[in-house]
Amino acid sequence: MAQTLKGFRDFLPAQMAVRNHVIKTVKSVFESYGFAELQTPTLEYSDVLLGKYGPEAEKLMYLFKDHGGREVGLKYDLTVPLARVMANYPDLPKPFKRFAIQPVFRAENTQKGRYREITQCDFDTVGTVSPLADAEILAVISDALTALKFSDFTLRINSRQILFDLVIQAGISSAQSLTVLQTIDKLDKKSRAEVEAELAAKQLSPAQISRLFDLLKGAQPDSALTQIMDSAAKLGVTHLKFDPALVRGLDYYTGAIFETIVTSPRIGSVSGGGRYDHLISALGGPDLPAVGSTLGLDRICDVISENRLLPDLVLTSTGLLVTVFSPDLLSSSLALALDLRKSGLNVELYPDPDTRLDKQLKYASAKAVPYVAILGPAEVAAHQVTLKHLATGDQHTLPADQVPDFLHRLV
Amino acid sequence: MAQTLKGFRDFLPAQMAVRNHVIKTVKSVFESYGFAELQTPTLEYSDVLLGKYGPEAEKLMYLFKDHGGREVGLKYDLTVPLARVMANYPDLPKPFKRFAIQPVFRAENTQKGRYREITQCDFDTVGTVSPLADAEILAVISDALTALKFSDFTLRINSRQILFDLVIQAGISSAQSLTVLQTIDKLDKKSRAEVEAELAAKQLSPAQISRLFDLLKGAQPDSALTQIMDSAAKLGVTHLKFDPALVRGLDYYTGAIFETIVTSPRIGSVSGGGRYDHLISALGGPDLPAVGSTLGLDRICDVISENRLLPDLVLTSTGLLVTVFSPDLLSSSLALALDLRKSGLNVELYPDPDTRLDKQLKYASAKAVPYVAILGPAEVAAHQVTLKHLATGDQHTLPADQVPDFLHRLV
Numbered sequence: 010m011a012q013t014l015k016g017f018r019d020f021l022p023a024q025m026a027v028r029n030h031v032i033k034t035v036k037s038v039f040e041s042y043g044f045a046e047l048q049t050p051t052l053e054y055s056d057v058l059l060g061k062y063g064p065e066a067e068k069l070m071y072l073f074k075d076h077g078g079r080e081v082g083l084k085y086d087l088t089v090p091l092a093r094v095m096a097n098y099p100d101l102p103k104p105f106k107r108f109a110i111q112p113v114f115r116a117e118n119t120q121k122g123r124y125r126e127i128t129q130c131d132f133d134t135v136g137t138v139s140p141l142a143d144a145e146i147l148a149v150i151s152d153a154l155t156a157l158k159f160s161d162f163t164l165r166i167n168s169r170q171i172l173f174d175l176v177i178q179a180g181i182s183s184a185q186s187l188t189v190l191q192t193i194d195k196l197d198k199k200s201r202a203e204v205e206a207e208l209a210a211k212q213l214s215p216a217q218i219s220r221l222f223d224l225l226k227g228a229q230p231d232s233a234l235t236q237i238m239d240s241a242a243k244l245g246v247t248h249l250k251f252d253p254a255l256v257r258g259l260d261y262y263t264g265a266i267f268e269t270i271v272t273s274p275r276i277g278s279v280s281g282g283g284r285y286d287h288l289i290s291a292l293g294g295p296d297l298p299a300v301g302s303t304l305g306l307d308r309i310c311d312v313i314s315e316n317r318l319l320p321d322l323v324l325t326s327t328g329l330l331v332t333v334f335s336p337d338l339l340s341s342s343l344a345l346a347l348d349l350r351k352s353g354l355n356v357e358l359y360p361d362p363d364t365r366l367d368k369q370l371k372y373a374s375a376k377a378v379p380y381v382a383i384l385g386p387a388e389v390a391a392h393q394v395t396l397k398h399l400a401t402g403d404q405h406t407l408p409a410d411q412v413p414d415f416l417h418r419l420v
Numbered sequence: 421m422a423q424t425l426k427g428f429r430d431f432l433p434a435q436m437a438v439r440n441h442v443i444k445t446v447k448s449v450f451e452s453y454g455f456a457e458l459q460t461p462t463l464e465y466s467d468v469l470l471g472k473y474g475p476e477a478e479k480l481m482y483l484f485k486d487h488g489g490r491e492v493g494l495k496y497d498l499t500v501p502l503a504r505v506m507a508n509y510p511d512l513p514k515p516f517k518r519f520a521i522q523p524v525f526r527a528e529n530t531q532k533g534r535y536r537e538i539t540q541c542d543f544d545t546v547g548t549v550s551p552l553a554d555a556e557i558l559a560v561i562s563d564a565l566t567a568l569k570f571s572d573f574t575l576r577i578n579s580r581q582i583l584f585d586l587v588i589q590a591g592i593s594s595a596q597s598l599t600v601l602q603t604i605d606k607l608d609k610k611s612r613a614e615v616e617a618e619l620a621a622k623q624l625s626p627a628q629i630s631r632l633f634d635l636l637k638g639a640q641p642d643s644a645l646t647q648i649m650d651s652a653a654k655l656g657v658t659h660l661k662f663d664p665a666l667v668r669g670l671d672y673y674t675g676a677i678f679e680t681i682v683t684s685p686r687i688g689s690v691s692g693g694g695r696y697d698h699l700i701s702a703l704g705g706p707d708l709p710a711v712g713s714t715l716g717l718d719r720i721c722d723v724i725s726e727n728r729l730l731p732d733l734v735l736t737s738t739g740l741l742v743t744v745f746s747p748d749l750l751s752s753s754l755a756l757a758l759d760l761r762k763s764g765l766n767v768e769l770y771p772d773p774d775t776r777l778d779k780q781l782k783y784a785s786a787k788a789v790p791y792v793a794i795l796g797p798a799e800v801a802a803h804q805v806t807l808k809h810l811a812t813g814d815q816h817t818l819p820a821d822q823v824p825d826f827l828h829r830l831v
Binding site for chain 2 (some may be wrong): 240
């Protein structure tokens with residue numbers, strides 16, 4: 010039997026527990042701000058996908074012919090489908106605030122540790138230029154990371170407008186501005202001397218370079234950015250930092266740009282985004298302003314798994330295995346399982362009454378179910394249940410009708 | 421700008437609200453029985469998909485070559501990937517109880533109202549022959565439909581073993597048994613006379629036909645089925661009915677078979693399944709017994725949408741729009757939104773303070789947000805908020821700090 014294709018992954022229950030925890034957490038933050046979910050098909054006409062992100066991206070797209078001879082392709086990102094939706098449903102109330110958590114497909118080089126099916130997690134407000142929309146995007150990121158229990162993070166913010174103004178003030182031609190900014194973007198990875206050398210190689214004079222660094226040092230938020238930062242603060246964002254050296258790679262941003270770095274646990278960049286007022290139309294949609302961001306879901310899940318940042322009771326959705334002592338005592342185990350489920354607990358009943366008890370306990374350990382309930386002849390006769398915590402071996406025998414409350418106190 | 425491919429759908433926020441409600445509800449039932457989620461890739465090697473379900477199914481598969489020249493295909497169902505997972509991870513604790521809610525792809529004839537990307541919702545217990553596992557599958561279906569507020573439904577149950585025994589007792593050769601059963605299966609759609617005529621056309625003698633109907637009429641659950649039905653009753657299943665005329669189309673079932681009919685609202689069959697002790701190995705996995713079922717998620721969502729079976733507050737995840745009266749009063753609206761979110765409510769803040777209030781109210785109506793909060797100069801001066809219910813026009817003005825409690829009582 011074949012394996013999975015390289016770059017594609019199975020998510021077994023233990024990994025799904027982490028993914029579901031993260032997705033549930035971020036979804037509830039999105040919804041708390043009125044972002045609503047949108048899902049689009051896995052397959053689109055190739056025409057929808059092509060001519061949008063350049064030839065390098067197109068080389069990575071999965072394109073083929075369907076049964077009717079139509080040229081089709083697997084989704085490459087979530088922004089192109091958003092542009093198509095804005096074009097197909099012109100009556101959607103605007104601003105349209107949507108989030109989308111769906112797989113996208115890119116035939117990346119897997120030697121670089123990249124996956125070919127990744128889950129993107131985008132949230133965007135389409136149809137308003139108001140700085141409040143930008144502030145809300147920042148507040149969502151801040152609330153999501155806080156809800157995921159990441160306490161040490163910084164939201165870096167800058168504006169494309171400020172950057173372009175600085176370049177002009179430094180006496181650099183606007184034709185050169187994008188390439189100069191791409192070098193400036195490396196300041197967080199390279200030394201100032203290295204960046205200066207790269208700028209010199211791009212034909213900037215020593216005076217221009219020195220002036221550019223002076224301007225960067227003295228840069229201040231403009232009035233649009235100040236409005237965004239003030240509103241974000243009023244929405245509870247405390248980790249916001251103006252950073253005039255923040256550039257962001259993509260060239261479609263038109264206003265505010267932001268990037269979020271988590272320092273503990275050390276994840277690095279988990280979220281980038283900004284305002285892109287002409288991208289929707291460039292992608293084939295109507296000319297609507299927009300601002301949005303994306304959360305690095307796969308990266309966040311990997312870090313939570315690697316650092317075991319979730320308690321056991323979240324990692325397994327099942328808190329208790331009800332064992333079956335022997336076939337003649339099955340009814341008591343069935344009745345307990347029914348009671349516990351009615352009280353809202355997730356309970357697994359060992360399905361084979363002919364299996365020896367020690368094997369049932371081993372099964373619970375293998376599945377990382379923290380507690381087991383034992384109902385032997387003595388317990389059943391006395392209407393009692395023995396609860397055993399597998400990790401410590403601690404046991405409690407208590408009246409059957411007190412078990413739901415006992416377990417609810419633990420969860 | 422192109423539309424979606426035929427047979428593929430966008431799910432806009434209002435439709436996603438229904439889908440998310442249904443998925444959340446069934447997931448919580450699956451988890452309450454210890455079923456854990458498994459996700460497998462969208463793409464598999466063609467070898468994994470081919471040679472499993474016959475040439476008719478293979479004509480509907482999306483098969484193509486990837487960038488490395490590998491023959492690949494889109495998932496066709498969730499059982500083949502389950503068989504691959506059981507083969508790839510032999511150390512998974514057994515019984516392995518998994519559910520999976522993922523899209524599958526079939527190039528069906530869309531004129532028949534079929535979709536090409538559908539979400540399947542499977543749950544199965546792999547690795548035990550215990551009747552208790554079968555009983556749990558029935559209990560999950562019953563609990564899921566009850567949780568979805570469908571009160572009128574019947575779980576029909578039968579056994580392939582009973583059916584094969586009846587055919588032999590009626591003096592029909594075992595070579596003919598499957599085709600005879602396929603005709604018997606039509607008894608719920610055709611008259612007895614029509615079914616008899618079809619059996620006669622299949623060369624059964626009048627005596628054989630008459631004997632077969634007598635046997636069907638007098639059939640009783642065998643001991644295996646009785647154990648399943650007894651355990652299901654102890655797990656709270658009250659809608660279970662032995663039906664000796666239930667056959668189910670697929671020929672891989674080896675024991676119990678079941679089908680669930682919802683009569684109000686009139687959905688028809690929403691769930692089929694049964695025991696299939698040799699399918700996992702036939703699909704390329706290890707030889708493990710299994711029992712499982714599937715819920716018709718798309719059908720259930722359609723019926724809930726068509727019959728408006730969800731209350732407004734579930735249909736929109738946002739209960740309240742906080743309006744912004746004017747730019748100078750923005751801070752008060754921001755503060756209220758922050759407070760309400762902290763109290764656990766989903767709140768949308770209108771993002772553009774320059775927009776007139778009546779247009780903000782219109783936006784809330786278009787999005788079906790039930791309540792709006794208005795903070796005009798009088799309210800702000802008195803530390804009050806006016807809440808307006810848009811459908812009725814009812815208004816309440818109350819102290820700002822009482823708004824969270826007031827809204828929590830409504831939700």
